[in-house]
Amino acid sequence: MNRGVKVLIILLAVATITLGIIALSDTYRIGQREEIDWNLTLLGDEEKVLTYDEIVAMPSYEGHGGFFTTVGMKNGPFRCEGVPIEDLCNLVGGIGPSDTLWVSAPDGYMMVFDYDQVMGDFTTFDPDDLREVSHGELSMILMYEQDGEILSDDDGKPIKIAIVSEDELMTEGSYWVKWVNRIEIR
Amino acid sequence: MKKRSIIQLALILLVCVLLVSIALTQDKDQDKEKIRVFYAGSLIVPFEEIEREFEKLHPDVDLQMEGHGSIQVIRHVTEIHEGVDVIAVADSSLIPDMMYPDYAESYIEFATNEMVIAYTDDSRYADEITEENWYEILKRPDVKFGFSNPMLDSCGYRTLMVAQLAEIYYENQTIFEDMIGCNFNPPILVNEKNGTYIIVVPAIFEPDTKKVIVRGGSVQLLSLLEYGEIDYAFLYKSVAEQHGLRSVDLPSEIDLGSPEYEDTYEKVVVQLGFQRFSSADIDRIGKSILYGITAPSNAPNKDIATEFVEFVMSEEGQSILHEMNQPTLDYT
Numbered sequence: 001m002n003r004g005v006k007v008l009i010i011l012l013a014v015a016t017i018t019l020g021i022i023a024l025s026d027t028y029r030i031g032q033r034e035e036i037d038w039n040l041t042l043l044g045d046e047e048k049v050l051t052y053d054e055i056v057a058m059p060s061y062e063g064h065g066g067f068f069t070t071v072g073m074k075n076g077p078f079r080c081e082g083v084p085i086e087d088l089c090n091l092v093g094g095i096g097p098s099d100t101l102w103v104s105a106p107d108g109y110m111m112v113f114d115y116d117q118v119m120g121d122f123t124t125f126d127p128d129d130l131r132e133v134s135h136g137e138l139s140m141i142l143m144y145e146q147d148g149e150i151l152s153d154d155d156g157k158p159i160k161i162a163i164v165s166e167d168e169l170m171t172e173g174s175y176w177v178k179w180v181n182r183i184e185i186r
Numbered sequence: 187m188k189k190r191s192i193i194q195l196a197l198i199l200l201v202c203v204l205l206v207s208i209a210l211t212q213d214k215d216q217d218k219e220k221i222r223v224f225y226a227g228s229l230i231v232p233f234e235e236i237e238r239e240f241e242k243l244h245p246d247v248d249l250q251m252e253g254h255g256s257i258q259v260i261r262h263v264t265e266i267h268e269g270v271d272v273i274a275v276a277d278s279s280l281i282p283d284m285m286y287p288d289y290a291e292s293y294i295e296f297a298t299n300e301m302v303i304a305y306t307d308d309s310r311y312a313d314e315i316t317e318e319n320w321y322e323i324l325k326r327p328d329v330k331f332g333f334s335n336p337m338l339d340s341c342g343y344r345t346l347m348v349a350q351l352a353e354i355y356y357e358n359q360t361i362f363e364d365m366i367g368c369n370f371n372p373p374i375l376v377n378e379k380n381g382t383y384i385i386v387v388p389a390i391f392e393p394d395t396k397k398v399i400v401r402g403g404s405v406q407l408l409s410l411l412e413y414g415e416i417d418y419a420f421l422y423k424s425v426a427e428q429h430g431l432r433s434v435d436l437p438s439e440i441d442l443g444s445p446e447y448e449d450t451y452e453k454v455v456v457q458l459g460f461q462r463f464s465s466a467d468i469d470r471i472g473k474s475i476l477y478g479i480t481a482p483s484n485a486p487n488k489d490i491a492t493e494f495v496e497f498v499m500s501e502e503g504q505s506i507l508h509e510m511n512q513p514t515l516d517y518t
Contacts, residue, residue: 070403
């Protein structure tokens with residue numbers, strides 16, 4: 001075999017092995033869940049503190065959703081995975097029709113939701129032109145994975161509120177509280 | 187020999203192609219100095235032009251512009267701790283209230299505005315509405331109107347102020363309740379104390395009729411007007427003009443646009459339903475609309491940030507704002 005051809009084959013082999021190692025190391029990294037030190041305080045009839053791992057271990061819900069800012073900047077829609085807020089409320093006595101839900105974060109941000117919203121009653125918008133559109137069943141979740149990845153710091157790592165459904169719809173961004181560390185039923 | 191040369195040549199070409207591809211995919215702005223400017227949503231249109239002109243004068247600078255609600259603009263500096271070079275907000279008093287002394291030492295008031303009722307040719311009673319009867323038109327059962335959420339947007343709490351100031355100006359104590367209050371459940375309460383009217387916004391702020399539509403930001407009302415989903419919207423005059431809308435100019439006593447009526451405006455306070463931001467008070471006191479700009483103390487690129495502020499305040503900058511229908515202060 002010509003020497004040049006041999007060199008080419010060797011180069012290709014080295015490249016293939018290198019790519020293989022990179023792919024394997026990525027798989028290994030994904031396989032290992034990052035340790036996240038984060039507590040969520042739930043306050044209802046009783047108080048409960050959940051770690052990030054305990055939240056992730058709860059039965060999850062997956063749907064699609066995105067949001068836009070007050071000036072119309074669009075984010076998403078994304079594939080969102082997390083725990084239904086109603087399930088979290090049920091851990092501390094549940095939420096009733098006359099209750100409100102106060103969600104806050106350590107950056108000093110707070111948002112208040114009524115019972116209907118916790119049950120999925122939000123105005124939804126078309127992702128293309130942001131015109132109001134009707135929707136099927138919506139769920140308000142505490143999201144920990146976005147498009148299959150844990151959240152980035154800017155996106156509210158490790159947990160944020162998301163409003164999701166089977167369809168790819170948008171909701172107002174003020175509801176998508178980032179870095180949630182306290183949920184209180186009043 | 188010939189075959190070997192071809193392979194060598196192919197390898198060299200491959201390397202060249204790779205290098206050229208890498209070079210081409212590099213962001214051509216990568217070497218430019220990146221300056222982050224966060225500004226109030228109502229400045230979107232004039233600041234697009236300001237950006238274009240400033241970058242023409244400074245080809246080595248890449249302005250990265252982001253619009254938010256005014257309080258959120260400041261929180262990006264003070265609470266989310268992002269490196270922001272310049273902030274411009276629709277309520278100049280927020281700068282000393284939320285940024286002094288750690289994040290700012292001074293600011294400049296650079297623009298103003300006033301509240302109007304915006305509409306289109308297709309709005310119901312478009313040919314009837316005037317400065318004298320606007321609140322009667324908005325109350326009509328077949329008329330729909332919108333405003334932004336006072337919990338989220340300065341134009342929203344200023345709308346409530348306008349409605350209450352209208353009661354004083356027109357000497358009609360039913361305007362607020364009949365036009366706005368009756369469409370909400372839980373209700374919006376107005377308490378009078380020593381001549382000051384305190385409008386209490388409930389934590390859940392949602393209309394329970396189809397007559398009124400509330401959106402997170404006033405910019406979102408534009409498409410509702412455009413598609414005829416509402417007839418009228420409470421907007422800043424600059425925003426209405428920038429989008430070619432018709433508008434009813436309100437009397438100076440209620441439009442929040444005239445510093446000489448500061449004493450009148452102060453008679454109205456909007457108390458927000460909950461403390462959405464721990465660093466911002468829940469009371470919004472009526473005052474004339476003044477925009478403020480500053481380079482935060484921790485701006486990563488202080489020198490060029492200061493140049494940007496100077497450009498906005500320069501004759502050229504002020505002239506751009508004027509051309510874009512953004513009213514400015516007269517410094518002459």
